[in-house]
């Protein structure tokens with residue numbers, strides 16, 4: 001009654017995976033996730049919103065970053081309850097912000113995996129969270145990546161329209177990597193596009209990256225999409241983006257993702 005693997009290295013990988021899966025199951029059962037908040041700025045350097053980024057509390061201390069557990073959560077289906085927790089926790093925070101004059105206009109963006117977005121009850125989940133926390137829906141933004149669209153574009157458009165009818169907005173995350181299909185951009189009702197940090201990082205040294213950023217900005221402006229540059233780390237990157245007409249910025253230059261207790265007071 002034992003299973004043995006033929007290499008120790010393979011066994012180690014399997015063990016680590018199994019341990020992480022157990023950790024995720026425990027975190028779902030025991031309130032083991034936290035949202036961190038990273039500021040988004042306008043051209044004048046004012047905070048206009050935040051992106052909520054999930055972390056898993058590591059019982060040995062510290063936080064497990066999403067790159068380490070989101071892929072496994074997606075594979076195992078655990079992303080479904082995790083994603084539901086994210087929507088609820090984000091709406092609870094957005095409600096608190098909307099109650100106070102200094103933060104009432106902030107938007108809050110959440111990341112939603114393809115698997116969650118295509119759940120039959122996803123629209124109802126969003127509606128329920130908005131109602132339960134008495135949130136003004138225009139403050140909530142859902143970030144999707146292209147992986148959501150792959151497969152059935154008609155179904156995606158329909159679902160996005162149902163959620164937009166609630167008043168919630170959409171952003172297309174990590175634009176520039178992947179297919180970056182212009183026909184998707186035209187057909188899907190996005191409000192905002194986020195330029196992937198790779199291009200922001202690369203544009204100062206690399207002429208083609210700079211040209212791509214300029215092209216993304218031009219397309220977004222003509223499609224009347226807001227644009228956020230992600231991963232802005234240096235003043236030089238910020239100034240280059242400003243000069244090219246970018247309106248919104250996010251990155252370590254302005255602030256790392258922080259727990260809500262460390263969110264800058266208005």
Ligand code: C2E
Pocket residue numbers: 038052053054065066067070083086110111112113143173174197230231232233250251252253257
């Ligand atoms: P993302 O949505 O593209 O989020 C941006 C990532 O870039 C975040 O990493 C953020 O901390 C990081 N970042 C922001 N500014 C800078 C910068 O100036 N320099 C550098 N080097 N990095 C910067 P994080 O928090 O580790 O999240 C990684 C990815 O995990 C996210 O990428 C998103 O795809 C996924 N993720 C995070 N939270 C959630 C969630 O609640 N649900 C789902 N489904 N995915 C999530």
Ligand code: MG
Pocket residue numbers: 051110111143173
């Ligand atoms: Mg994102």
Ligand code: MG
Pocket residue numbers: 173174194196197230
């Ligand atoms: Mg991104």
